[in-house]
Amino acid sequence: MIYPIVKYGQEVLERPAAPVTQFDGSLEKLVADMFETMYAANGVGLAAPQIGISLKLCVIDVSCGKEPNARLVLLNPEIIAMEGEQVEEEGCLSLPDFRAKTRRPLRATVRAQDLSRTEFTLSAEGLLARAFCHETEHLGGKLFISHLSRLKRDSIKRQVRRMVKAGEW
Numbered sequence: 001m002i003y004p005i006v007k008y009g010q011e012v013l014e015r016p017a018a019p020v021t022q023f024d025g026s027l028e029k030l031v032a033d034m035f036e037t038m039y040a041a042n043g044v045g046l047a048a049p050q051i052g053i054s055l056k057l058c059v060i061d062v063s064c065g066k067e068p069n070a071r072l073v074l075l076n077p078e079i080i081a082m083e084g085e086q087v088e089e090e091g092c093l094s095l096p097d098f099r100a101k102t103r104r105p106l107r108a109t110v111r112a113q114d115l116s117r118t119e120f121t122l123s124a125e126g127l128l129a130r131a132f133c134h135e136t137e138h139l140g141g142k143l144f145i146s147h148l149s150r151l152k153r154d155s156i157k158r159q160v161r162r163m164v165k166a167g168e169w
């Protein structure tokens, strides 16, 4: 099932999500639906609050569905180490059509649980490290625009407000 994606302005995107505690069939179904929703939107990551579900859960696939091994499910993730720096264009499915150069660590290590509740840690660099940071922040109620200059952020907020008024958001 493909969920509609919640856009910036909705409260669910800006509050910390609740930890995942029920590891059952309905969680597996939700994860499958999140992958389907993410691929349909051509995204490389999707956090549960982006479909209106306030749970610490995100899916990532920086291969865009090309490599089955690239599918990652992070439950209750935490970034436990960061190193270096990269500045690249970043976007978010909840802020469609807005992209901006965003500073991130070059390498990041995430600790999370998988669907069988097993804890694991994973280190990555480049785009995947960026995705770890971006998606984990979603679960804390933080969006990538919080990393931009105030000027840039205010400009995006203004444009969103204009689109909301015009019924285009």
Ligand SMILES: [Zn+2]
Pocket (backbone or CB within 6 Å): 091, 092, 093, 094, 134, 138
């Ligand atoms: Zn996002």
